[in-house]
Amino acid sequence: MSLPRVTVWNEFIHETEHESVRAIYPDGIHGCIRDFLKAAGHGVQTATLIEPEHGLSDEVLDKTDVLIWWGHVAHHKVEDEIVERVWRRVVAGMGLIVLHSGHASKIFRKVCGTPTGFLRWREAGDWRGVGTANMEFHKAIVALADSERLNDMFTHLLAELRLAFGLLDDPEFLHAPYVDSNVKIIDLFEAGQPQEAAAALGDYLVHSERIVLAAYARRIAGSGAGR
Numbered sequence: 001m002s003l004p005r006v007t008v009w010n011e012f013i014h015e016t017e018h019e020s021v022r023a024i025y026p027d028g029i030h031g032c033i034r035d036f037l038k039a040a041g042h043g044v045q046t047a048t049l050i051e052p053e054h055g056l057s058d059e060v061l062d063k064t065d066v067l068i069w070w071g072h073v074a075h076h077k078v079e080d081e082i083v084e085r086v087w088r089r090v091v092a093g094m095g096l097i098v099l100h101s102g103h104a105s106k107i108f109r110k111v112c113g114t115p116t117g118f119l120r121w122r123e124a125g126d127w128r129g130v131g132t133a134n135m136e137f138h139k140a141i142v143a144l145a146d147s148e149r150l151n152d153m154f155t156h157l158l159a160e161l162r163l164a165f166g167l168l169d170d171p172e173f174l175h176a177p178y179v180d181s182n183v184k185i186i187d188l189f190e191a192g193q194p195q196e197a198a199a200a201l202g203d204y205l206v207h208s209e210r211i212v213l214a215a216y217a218r219r220i221a222g223s224g225a226g227r
Helices: 019-024 028-039 058-062 080-091 106-112 118-124 127-143 148-168 171-175 178-190 194-225
Strands: 006-010 044-048 066-070 095-098
Touching (some): 006 028, 028 044, 028 066, 058 080, 066 080, 080 095, 080 106, 095 106, 106 127, 127 148, 127 178, 148 171, 148 194, 171 194, 178 194
Parallel strands (some): 006 066, 066 095
């Protein structure tokens, strides 16, 4: 059996801007990883941020079984179109290994459905930010179906939910319970327990419906008391 074909992606900024880093990785971090994978018998190609299409054209991805991703300071410079292209390949079965500091990369966030500022927003008391993260989490789950019709439908649903949340005007009550629930669902899925993750998501949705109805009832009661 032949070994997987690997593409190593690196933003390749630290090595070009900092002499101390270049001294350790004269060919870039991607070059270091490439060399030891080649020595192990893998077919390896590399790609960097500054290349056209960030080096991740369809032709390159056609020859990729596993994509190794490293980034640190330039996550925002990765074009959304390329992220979408890579994500579709992952959904179709391509392996993805995101190395340390890539946790905030667009592709990692899209694959996992978790904006990495999630916990920070909670700690800062930014409950509207948490609410946005909740919506993005569910949007990412729906996107796994790879259906444009479902994506369009859910985009409209999210717009209506955002309006409803604004009218209810109680973001902490609406969103606080779900930060840990999101993490639990992801942990179950990544642990190879999709049925348990689906059950946890079902419980989540039932609970969230009750929370919204309770918030609405509180608002109606408050309006009545002010008359």
